[in-house]
Amino acid sequence: MSNALSIMVVEADRERAMQIVDSLREAGDFDIQVISEPTSLARQIQTKQPDVVLIDIANPSRDSLEELALASGPLDRPVAMFVDRSDEGLSAAAIEAGVSAYVVDGMQPARVKPILDAAIARFRMFQRMRLELAETKKALEERKVIDRAKGMIMKARGVDEDQAYAILRKAAMDQNRRVADVAAALVSTVGLLS
Template structure:
């Protein structure tokens, strides 16, 4: 990574926060902001628009994990969580909550850069998959609407499927709209006329 990172560190212990900031600045070119207490955590993190959030917790509970991950916006940015103790099932809960990296045995200075790089790479991969999934769902829904509109046209006009699609496509081109938009309007209008 060549660009300068903006990192938010969530750490309540002042001395530990200073050590983390020093380790970050030594490991990579970054601007670091420390959030020392969890009041209004989501707003405080979002105010810095970080590239990544690092959370350092000794022994997280499920409630704390959920609150911190929701506040740090794992859908908006990568989140790396460093814990001292591994409690049963918390790693899986963290990943399910969107944490990009869950590291047991705390935040060791020599591991910061590889963990940040991995968290960012994993976040980008998951975001790409979410985008592709959303696009696929949208295309499937559009296909269903187009098929319903074709069925309506076939029934009302007594035409075959190809002619129905051609009519939808021609109407869309004439109106400067997408075929799915014309199909949606047709299906909506037919439901109103029932």
């Protein structure tokens, strides 16, 4: 079983595809697959699950660029896109679509490996940021539910906020559950009763 990074190269022109493959082979041990027809890109990526997607496109339009970017699963893996030229706003559209590296002036064999490394590093950085954002949102939502539950306890029992939290915490410990889970159950139950 190989631990080589799997790279899917999307290039319609066979000669250009071979240049990319050759430069990747010179740069390291990669499992390389070439896709010449981008229309089936999403299905092939779903089937083969590459670690990285490299797309070489001579003259992208906004629609083709976004379609290629979205089909390559930019939230699931790094995507590097090489274009020969780029109209105004296309690089921003590519980055917004999740492309990790957008390189204008086409593919040059000597630049493939450093750009691949940059795309992977950038993808990992954004992946960490997305995870941190999701965790922060979850913590904020849990905090809101805990505050609602404390308010309900304060009203029902006539206690202050610290005492309400102590009641929630004790219930969580007694049930071997998280405070946020006990608070959510309380809020849900009170919602059903009102």
